[in-house]
Amino acid sequence: xxxxxxxxxxxxxxxxxxxxxxxxxxxxxxxxxxxxxDHNNVAAAAYQVGQKIQVYNDGTTGKAGWSTxxxxxxxxxxxxxxxxxxxxxxxxxxxxxxxxxxDPARAVCLPCGMAAYAIGAVTNAYYAWFWCGGVxxxxxxxxxxxxxxxxxxxxxxxxxxHVLAAGVIGLGPRAAGEGCIGFSIAGDxx
Amino acid sequence: xxxxxxxxxxxxxxxxxxxxxxxxxxVPYGGFxxxTHHNVAAAAYPIGTKIExxxxxxxxxxxxxxxxxxxxxxxxxxxxxxxxxxxxATDLSPYAFTNEVATxxxxxxxxxxxxxxxxTENYFGWFWCGGVxxxxxxxxxCDNFYTTGDVAIGPIxxxxxxxxxxxxxEIGLELPNAVTDLIIGWSFSLDAA
Numbered sequence: 001x002x003x004x005x006x007x008x009x010x011x012x013x014x015x016x017x018x019x020x021x022x023x024x025x026x027x028x029x030x031x032x033x034x035x036x037x038d039h040n041n042v043a044a045a046a047y048q049v050g051q052k053i054q055v056y057n058d059g060t061t062g063k064a065g066w067s068t069x070x071x072x073x074x075x076x077x078x079x080x081x082x083x084x085x086x087x088x089x090x091x092x093x094x095x096x097x098x099x100x101x102x103d104p105a106r107a108v109c110l111p112c113g114m115a116a117y118a119i120g121a122v123t124n125a126y127y128a129w130f131w132c133g134g135v136x137x138x139x140x141x142x143x144x145x146x147x148x149x150x151x152x153x154x155x156x157x158x159x160x161x162h163v164l165a166a167g168v169i170g171l172g173p174r175a176a177g178e179g180c181i182g183f184s185i186a187g188d189x190x
Numbered sequence: 191x192x193x194x195x196x197x198x199x200x201x202x203x204x205x206x207x208x209x210x211x212x213x214x215x216x217v218p219y220g221g222f223x224x225x226t227h228h229n230v231a232a233a234a235y236p237i238g239t240k241i242e243x244x245x246x247x248x249x250x251x252x253x254x255x256x257x258x259x260x261x262x263x264x265x266x267x268x269x270x271x272x273x274x275x276x277x278x279a280t281d282l283s284p285y286a287f288t289n290e291v292a293t294x295x296x297x298x299x300x301x302x303x304x305x306x307x308x309x310t311e312n313y314f315g316w317f318w319c320g321g322v323x324x325x326x327x328x329x330x331x332c333d334n335f336y337t338t339g340d341v342a343i344g345p346i347x348x349x350x351x352x353x354x355x356x357x358x359x360e361i362g363l364e365l366p367n368a369v370t371d372l373i374i375g376w377s378f379s380l381d382a383a
Contacts, residue, residue: 066209134208
């Protein structure tokens with residue numbers, strides 16, 4: 001089936017990455033927002049890798065509810081389709097779970113049960129924030145609003161990270177033996 | 191298969207709704223069914239707020255409540271304590287619930303919550319969404335919950351009851367039928383079928 005899209009308000013992510021969000025950081029959020037240049041897309045990690053912050057998306061933009069960001073490192077990204085806001089990334093390394101890629105050819109495992117969305121461009125080997133859980137945090141990053149790529153088969157229910165026909169990683173329905181990264185409230189736009 | 195029931199102490203719910211509990215929140219004033227915040231027209235907490243508490247009546251263990259909206263209620267089988275709800279297909283919010291098969295997003299594909307009292311359509315309140323049954327906090331949640339009659343030891347999903355009713359409601363627990371079914375809990379026993 002041809003690739004399709006689903007609106008940001010019609011699915012949520014299950015946070016499958018190790019660790020809980022740090023409640024202290026929710027009171028002291030990253031300077032200049034999650035895409036602030038002091039800490040996002042930086043060569044030296046400004047937070048511990050795997051650090052998470054849970055925030056409340058107040059519903060003025062997108063769906064109201066909780067969202068979780070995680071601090072990860074990009075391994076080696078796809079040279080053709082570089083990482084941008086709304087790129088779905090998965091582990092890039094068999095030994096270092098927090099190194100991620102958007103390149104299906106490099107992904108450790110696809111379909112994958114650990115995934116997160118980039119909030120902007122990230123340089124190889126650099127550290128950045130990714131959306132990894134809950135509703136789409138549009139209040140905190142307007143670049144995340146709009147549609148997300150799917151394989152055209154999404155229906156209400158569990159989601160996994162698939163290779164799409166376009167050669168990028170996107171959402172698809174979970175099948176037997178596949179990991180789960182969230183759930184969809186509705187079908188995609190076929 | 192005929193509908194059946196399972197005791198409140200024989201299963202747990204997996205919290206599949208976004209967000210972690212707020213550790214700074216205590217049990218709400220008057221308990222989770224307190225009239226100032228539960229079954230109210232204007233939300234008293236941000237929707238999606240969760241509170242995790244330790245339950246000692248029934249099965250000991252952690253249990254979670256989520257604050258959400260009863261978006262739709264069935265006209266015949268109005269929501270009561272222990273009736274299950276799924277996500278509503280109209281509002282499409284992860285915290286907007288319905289106890290009605292006709293308005294849920296689909297059978298076996300939705301997260302689940304259970305009502306803790308009667309509620310008015312479109313009103314806001316607390317629902318049990320994870321962990322052991324919170325009998326210490328809502329005494330009327332003890333005893334039987336409805337199933338589709340095929341629940342076994344293992345994962346469970348949501349199922350449409352064959353015989354909806356004013357006590358049973360319309361949505362129950364069910365053995366997953368397909369690998370794509372959304373798992374919303376775990377049963378430690380067969381139901382009473």
